Amino acid sequence: MSPTITASLEAQGTREMSTSKSYLAMAYWCENQNWNGFAKLFHLQAAEEQTHARKFFHFIVDRGAMPKIGGVGAPRSEFANLSEVAKAAYDMERANTASIHAAFETAQCEKDFATQVFLHDFIAEQVEEEAWTDTLVGKVRQAVCAGALFNLDRHAVKEILGEAAD
Ligand SMILES: [Fe+2]
Numbered sequence: 001m002s003p004t005i006t007a008s009l010e011a012q013g014t015r016e017m018s019t020s021k022s023y024l025a026m027a028y029w030c031e032n033q034n035w036n037g038f039a040k041l042f043h044l045q046a047a048e049e050q051t052h053a054r055k056f057f058h059f060i061v062d063r064g065a066m067p068k069i070g071g072v073g074a075p076r077s078e079f080a081n082l083s084e085v086a087k088a089a090y091d092m093e094r095a096n097t098a099s100i101h102a103a104f105e106t107a108q109c110e111k112d113f114a115t116q117v118f119l120h121d122f123i124a125e126q127v128e129e130e131a132w133t134d135t136l137v138g139k140v141r142q143a144v145c146a147g148a149l150f151n152l153d154r155h156a157v158k159e160i161l162g163e164a165a166d
């Protein structure tokens, strides 16, 4: 595997770790604010992103290289309200999509077919990630009264992740 591809996959693996940490911070913010349903949703996402990170590093090992895990800074942990949390998740997933697409483009330039196929799952995954974060922003916006938000919190995983939670 070319050093360019290795570096690109290491960067993406590290980004997935950073995303995991950000979701963890969102989960604890929600717990602290007594939004336990939303907290559960973000804990699930944190675990999922951790799995993504491992897949990237494992793929590098499978291709005969030693993955270098990058540093991950402190995630954002302060939010004014749930809408800000939702928007942060929304933006983060869109940035991640751009990053995965860039990795795919690199694999195309390098004619690395195995990496292209490996990235297919992540390209498809990002469609789901963008969909649920869009739902999250929309539903939080629609919950204009406290009762609606309490109800959304109670069923957050089902209402927002839907089939993606299965
Ligand atoms: Fe991910």
Ligand SMILES: [Fe+2]
Binding pocket: 019, 049, 093, 096, 129
């Ligand atoms: Fe994600």
